[in-house]
Amino acid sequence: MPGERSRFIRARVVIPPALEEQAVAGLWDVGCLGVQVTAAGRVARLTLDAYFPGLAPRRRLAARLRCSLLQVGLGPRARPRLSVVRAGRWIEKWQRSLRPMPIGRFLVVPEGCDAAAVSPRRRVLRVRFGQAFGTGEHATTRMCLRLLGAHLRSDERVIDLGTGSGILAMAACRLGAGRVVAVDDDPAALAVARANLGDNGLVGSVKLRRSDVAAACQSGAFDLALVNIGASTIEGLLPHLARALTRGGRAVLAGLLIDDEDRLLRAAAGCGLVLLDRRRLRPWSALVLRRP
Ligand SMILES: C[S@@+](CC[C@H](N)C(=O)[O-])C[C@H]1O[C@@H](n2cnc3c(N)ncnc32)[C@H](O)[C@@H]1O
Structure with missing residues (x-):
């Protein structure tokens, strides 16, 4: 269904820059399709937006994410926030590439x-x-x-x-x-x-x-x-x-x-x-x- 194919779940997690490699690995571990990394302010924190299939059951995804991020060394306060998003430019760019x-x-x-x-x-x-x-x-x-x-x-x-x-x-x-x-x-x-x-x-x-x-x-x-x-x-x-x-x-x-x-x-x-x-x-x- 075209509507569902263009819908994704975004998991946003804010982390200290030193943990970027582990956090990205933890997100891939759970099966994300891509990760966008944004630095804010004086780069005291990084925002990671990981995108998952839009049909993934959200409660199970949230539990797997928490578990995976804990395992790669992020503390329990690194709780990802989940939201449903439409395919944005990053998806189109990724697909074209x-x-x-x-x-x-x-x-x-x-x-x-x-x-x-x-x-x-x-x-x-x-x-x-x-x-x-x-x-x-x-x-x-x-x-x-x-x-x-x-x-x-x-x-x-x-x-x-x-x-x-x-x-x-x-x-x-x-x-x-x-x-x-x-x-x-x-x-x-x-x-x-x-x-x-x-x-x-x-x-x-x-x-x-x-x-x-x-x-x-x-x-x-x-x-x-x-x-x-x-x-x-x-x-x-x-x-x-x-x-x-x-x-x-x-x-x-x-x-x-x-x-x-x-x-x-x-x-x-x-x-x-x-x-x-x-x-x-x-x-x-x-x-x-x-x-x-
Ligand atoms: C990282 S992907 C691997 C996909 C593909 N095999 C590859 O190598 O690219 C892991 C897959 O395992 C599934 N998965 C994770 N935990 C599972 C479990 N306990 N039982 C069955 N499937 C699971 C996920 O839904 C996901 O599709």
Whole structure:
């Protein structure tokens, strides 16, 4: 619906400039589509405006934001104020600026970009933007795409936990995965993922499910799990992941900061998962764990 596509939730939070990097990471962690940073006065404070899909349930979003900002080191007084806004100039500018992005073995082609971008060497992923995280712009998605290219073997069973736009599930299909299940608890994200599957001719290749990620781990055994979702959720998910992976199965984890690595690796070891690979794009980290 055009009205809903041009509606966004803005979360405004005012922070000391020294905490900008952590705060922006905390906002991305919750799945924002873009962040605008404004300095006021003598730059004693920064105002961050983070934009989220207009259909996101607001109460849940507010709770996730508070939790995420606390985790990256902002005190409890950094309470984001939420309001509904129409797509402003920043959205139009951002959308116009999107170009086809070569990422590892893929070419991510944002909606509206020229089909001439089709590359014979790279697998094309067409992605709509606007109401779900996962346009290929964000460092965490990019690292997942690269790690997927390096660690997926053909015909493997894949689960994409927190699929957002569906970009990682589609990428897995393009590389010859067998069964692919993609899960999200946000109906708006699932609607975008469904549309993206259609645009890419992958309806029927990916089973989309509305579910919490922990519950979805009970839906079978998987050779590869893709999880780009934020450190706290990942930490709680590790025991479920360990049970869902086959022997030799791997989990690509992203959405965590470099500072989160040690804590997550200790928790992973407690679940019998070992580190196989790692990528970093400051301040973000992505880990590949293996069940021996
Ligand atoms: C950062 S986005 C990742 C999107 C995409 N996989 C990517 O890599 O770009 C995280 C997604 O996880 C979903 N999510 C967060 N917590 C969840 C939970 N507990 N259960 C199911 N989905 C969740 C959000 O709705 C969001 O779409």
